[in-house]
Amino acid sequence: MRFQKILLSGALAALALLAGSSARAASGDTPTSAEQYRLRLYHLHTGQHIDVVYRVGDHYLPDGVAQLDQFLRDHRTGDEKDYDVKEFDLLHDLMARLGHPNGEIDIVCGYRTPWSNNWLREHGHGVALHSQHMEAKAIDIRIPGVPTAQVRDAALAMQRGGVGYYASSDFVHVDVGRVRRW
Numbered sequence: 003m004r005f006q007k008i009l010l011s012g013a014l015a016a017l018a019l020l021a022g023s024s025a026r027a028a029s030g031d032t033p034t035s036a037e038q039y040r041l042r043l044y045h046l047h048t049g050q051h052i053d054v055v056y057r058v059g060d061h062y063l064p065d066g067v068a069q070l071d072q073f074l075r076d077h078r079t080g081d082e083k084d085y086d087v088k089e090f091d092l093l094h095d096l097m098a099r100l101g102h103p104n105g106e107i108d109i110v111c112g113y114r115t116p117w118s119n120n121w122l123r124e125h126g127h128g129v130a131l132h133s134q135h136m137e138a139k140a141i142d143i144r145i146p147g148v149p150t151a152q153v154r155d156a157a158l159a160m161q162r163g164g165v166g167y168y169a170s171s172d173f174v175h176v177d178v179g180r181v182r183r184w
């Protein structure tokens with residue numbers, strides 16, 4: 003077991019060094035801080051699952067980030083947009099705060115093209131004209147086994163952006179725009 007641990011940490015350090023050459027944000031080169039940032043998601047509209055490490059230490063892994071961007075595409079049009087990686091960190095830290103660091107998150111909605119946003123507005127879904135979903139800074143989620151009100155309270159306590167509570171539809175909107183709530 004111990005030997006495997008040493009092997010694993012060695013592999014992670016190598017990964018972090020490799021990632022450093024092409025990462026989006028490669029600040030503070032500290033190979034010692036090789037914490038793995040993993041996300042497990044289930045998309046309610048596409049039926050897809052994803053289990054991906056998108057960041058090691060301070061380095062965002064381009065492959066992992068690209069997989070998440072593809073996964074969170076507008077499910078109506080198929081269009082993708084590069085997500086603000088702070089949104090991924092928000093989901094990761096939210097799960098840790100809720101005591102489910104490796105739990106799976108149900109995705110109700112990710113990126114929205116202006117077309118999709120208008121479609122939802124016209125069909126009376128009460129979405130904002132300038133939704134953070136169109137900026138790829140927002141995701142609507144539900145966490146199996148965790149009451150939605152508890153997810154809302156944890157997200158509010160983090161103060162990382164907007165938090166919307168949709169009790170009747172049983173989901174929470176979390177974004178990395180301005181800190182606000184509704």
Ligand SMILES: [Zn+2]
Nearest residue numbers: 140141142175
């Ligand atoms: Zn939303």
